[in-house]
Amino acid sequence: MQRRVTFDNRLLPYLLLAPQVTVTLVFFIWPAANAIWQSVHLQDAFGIRSEFVWFENFTHVLSDPNYLDTLKVTVVFSIAVTVLAMGVALLLAVLADSKIKGARAYKTLLIWPYALAPAVAAVLWMFIFNPDIGSFGQALRALGYDWDYRLNGGQALVMVIMAASWKQVSYNFIFFLAGLQAIPRSVMEAASIDGAGPMRRFWTITFPLLSPTTFFLLVVDMVYAFFETFGTIHALTQGGPGKATETLIFRVYQDGVVNNDLGGSSAQSVILMVIVIALTAVQFRFVERKVHYA
Amino acid sequence: MKPTRFIDLVPHIVLIVGVLIFAYPIYVTLIGSTWDSGTIGRGGLPLWPGGQGMVNYAQAWAGEAGERALYTPVRTMMLNSLVMALSIAVGKIAISILSAYAVAFFRFPLRMAFFWLIFITLMLPVEVRIIPTYKVVADLGLINTYAGLAIPLIASATATLLFRQFFLTIPDELLEAAKIDGAGPVRFFIDVVLPLSRTNIAALFVILFIYGWNQYLWPLLVTSSGDMETIVTGITKMIGTGESANDWHIIMATTVLAMLPPVAVVVLMQRWFVKGLVDSEK
Numbered sequence: 001m002q003r004r005v006t007f008d009n010r011l012l013p014y015l016l017l018a019p020q021v022t023v024t025l026v027f028f029i030w031p032a033a034n035a036i037w038q039s040v041h042l043q044d045a046f047g048i049r050s051e052f053v054w055f056e057n058f059t060h061v062l063s064d065p066n067y068l069d070t071l072k073v074t075v076v077f078s079i080a081v082t083v084l085a086m087g088v089a090l091l092l093a094v095l096a097d098s099k100i101k102g103a104r105a106y107k108t109l110l111i112w113p114y115a116l117a118p119a120v121a122a123v124l125w126m127f128i129f130n131p132d133i134g135s136f137g138q139a140l141r142a143l144g145y146d147w148d149y150r151l152n153g154g155q156a157l158v159m160v161i162m163a164a165s166w167k168q169v170s171y172n173f174i175f176f177l178a179g180l181q182a183i184p185r186s187v188m189e190a191a192s193i194d195g196a197g198p199m200r201r202f203w204t205i206t207f208p209l210l211s212p213t214t215f216f217l218l219v220v221d222m223v224y225a226f227f228e229t230f231g232t233i234h235a236l237t238q239g240g241p242g243k244a245t246e247t248l249i250f251r252v253y254q255d256g257v258v259n260n261d262l263g264g265s266s267a268q269s270v271i272l273m274v275i276v277i278a279l280t281a282v283q284f285r286f287v288e289r290k291v292h293y294a
Numbered sequence: 295m296k297p298t299r300f301i302d303l304v305p306h307i308v309l310i311v312g313v314l315i316f317a318y319p320i321y322v323t324l325i326g327s328t329w330d331s332g333t334i335g336r337g338g339l340p341l342w343p344g345g346q347g348m349v350n351y352a353q354a355w356a357g358e359a360g361e362r363a364l365y366t367p368v369r370t371m372m373l374n375s376l377v378m379a380l381s382i383a384v385g386k387i388a389i390s391i392l393s394a395y396a397v398a399f400f401r402f403p404l405r406m407a408f409f410w411l412i413f414i415t416l417m418l419p420v421e422v423r424i425i426p427t428y429k430v431v432a433d434l435g436l437i438n439t440y441a442g443l444a445i446p447l448i449a450s451a452t453a454t455l456l457f458r459q460f461f462l463t464i465p466d467e468l469l470e471a472a473k474i475d476g477a478g479p480v481r482f483f484i485d486v487v488l489p490l491s492r493t494n495i496a497a498l499f500v501i502l503f504i505y506g507w508n509q510y511l512w513p514l515l516v517t518s519s520g521d522m523e524t525i526v527t528g529i530t531k532m533i534g535t536g537e538s539a540n541d542w543h544i545i546m547a548t549t550v551l552a553m554l555p556p557v558a559v560v561v562l563m564q565r566w567f568v569k570g571l572v573d574s575e576k
Contacts, residue, residue, distance in 0.1 A: 005466045006401045007479040016396035017408050020389040020449055027446040028415045031426035038426070092312045095305040102306075108564065109313045114571075115556035117508035117526045123533065123549055124319035127326060133337050133542060135322070166316070171571075178572050227421040231510035235530040249421050249511075256425035257515065265425050272422040280417050 032273065038266035057267035066243065067251070067268075074247040077161060078225035084165035085221055086214070089172030094202065096173075097180040107177065114170040119231030121167035122160070126236060129159060149237065153244025156237045160245050163236060164229045171224075172217050179213035180206070219283045226275065248272060320553070326546035327351070334542035346543060354547040365532055365541075368548050371525040374443075374517075375507055376555070378524060381444035382506035383499050386453050391491065394457035395483055399469070416451040420512055428515050438522045443513060447506070453498055456573060460494055461487070497570025500563050504556045525552040 039057050041050040061067050096106045113121070131137040131148045140147035149155040183206060191201050207214075230249050233239060239246035239254065246254070252272065256265030326334050328347035333339060352358075357367025396402075397409050420427065427446055436442030464487070472482045513524040523531070529552060532545050560567050 003398065003462065003466060005469045007399055009400060009479055012479055013396040013400035013402045016392040020393040020412060020454065021408060023389065023445060023449040024412060024415055027427055027430060028418050028449060031423045031430055032418050034426040035423055092309065095309050098305060100305050106309045106313065110316065112557055112560050113316050115504055115560040116553060117510060119510050119526050119530055120549060120552055123529055124323060127322055127546065128319055133334055135339065138337050174568055174571060227419055230421065252424065253511065262425065269422050269425065273418065276419060276422055277417045
């Protein structure tokens with residue numbers, strides 16, 4: 001797309017673009033290219049010589065049973081976070097959008113958790129579910145349940161899923177609410193007059209009309225669960241116990257920073273890039289479709 | 295007036311339960327920050343405020359030694375987080391509005407090539423290129439500097455796309471009139487485009503400030519000295535593995551202070567915030 005009328009100036013546009021293009025080249029394109037280069041090379045122990053090894057790093061990473069376990073954890077974690085965050089947000093948004101008293105107050109009280117960092121959300125959950133100091137953690141133990149997410153892998157996974165979804169509900173809520181407010185009241189009223197009950201109105205009108213929002217949030221939540229929840233996991237479980245809560249991004253950090261395995265970590269970064277590109281492509285196909293119907 | 299039926303109360307009950315689930319952890323943290331570490335460590339935290347509040351906050355703020363460890367003062371960490379968040383927000387808005395102006399209002403060779411170059415950064419969030427980006431920043435000698443904290447995060451395709459989208463809605467007549475009056479591109483930018491973009495800038499600012507304040511993985515990597523610590527990473531370093539023998543009273547006071555600025559921004563600028571979020575992510 002281009003405007004009909006424009007300014008004529010040979011130099012100025014390049015000067016205006018220069019800052020962003022410089023930052024993009026230095027901190028985005030160059031490191032990404034580096035990751036790709038390193039992912040097909042193997043460095044010697046001193047980091048002096050490197051050898052081109054085709055896809056050896058990738059086959060190494062992908063045939064590592066530990067990596068496949070991490071992949072499994074990531075899939076379970078992401079699906080659980082997405083479903084929970086979206087389900088709760090949709091329920092609350094539908095209720096807050098209906099004509100009830102105090103709808104505005106409810107909205108304000110439900111959107112502010114967006115401001116919390118994922119790591120801070122994790123810390124808040126720790127204050128409550130820590131088996132030593134947390135009220136719920138202690139209550140669970142008092143009931144005879146052997147609760148300690150620092151030792152039990154399954155409980156640890158439940159903890160990070162809950163903390164990560166808890167923080168993401170408000171984001172989904174804001175978008176569902178915006179989507180709901182865009183549905184014309186007349187359609188709902190017509191259905192009402194035709195005798196459709198609230199459940200039926202929801203499933204035959206609201207839910208289909210919300211599908212663009214739902215689809216958009218599906219992608220955003222997946223990206224959130226894949227990447228941004230690093231803070232949640234780092235603050236709460238450090239990927240443990242064992243590797244029970246280690247997701248793909250946590251492992252990139254672990255291998256690259258803690259274990260200093262550049263080739264393997266770069267191959268993992270490239271795999272992550274492919275995942276993001278796929279998710280972004282899916283999202284853009286959807287954006288296009290939305291534009292056509294709008 | 296119809297009598298209130300139970301079924302009418304159900305939405306309120308569900309919403310109130312929802313609100314409580316979000317408020318309860320915050321309440322516990324607020325209360326915890328007013329008790330001493332012994333009370334919290336034993337797990338006997340009451341549901342009402344204690345009398346240690348002032349002492350705890352003063353201690354956290356000044357970084358006086360807790361009972362068990364020495365921490366970076368919260369005032370240092372808050373300042374670092376503030377500088378990082380403001381640099382990211384202001385930097386992103388500045389470079390995006392300029393590049394969007396170039397792409398929207400000029401015709402020049404390689405225009406689309408530059409546009410795509412910016413566009414593909416959408417697909418490279420900092421997390422996926424983390425190790426090589428760290429290496430670049432280290433080679434440039436930017437570890438433990440504000441520049442190293444902020445600059446690698448300020449290139450953003452979303453802000454550029456948002457501004458470009460908005461610029462395309464500015465009518466051609468306005469531009470023609472300005473040209474007839476003899477206004478050049480710089481003048482037009484300052485006198486027309488910038489004032490028209492005010493709401494978009496405000497909305498983006500809210501979103502980007504929160505984005506910057508809440509950064510975690512990047513500050514964790516590029517800061518190693520205590521005096522460059524940001525508050526969000528600082529908290530988790532204080533907690534360590536979450537043993538009961540932590541200075542919980544200081545940790546909770548620090549957590550409250552860490553939440554304050556972004557929550558205040560969201561609550562006070564709610565209208566702009568919702569607009570910024572819904573517009574920039576579309």
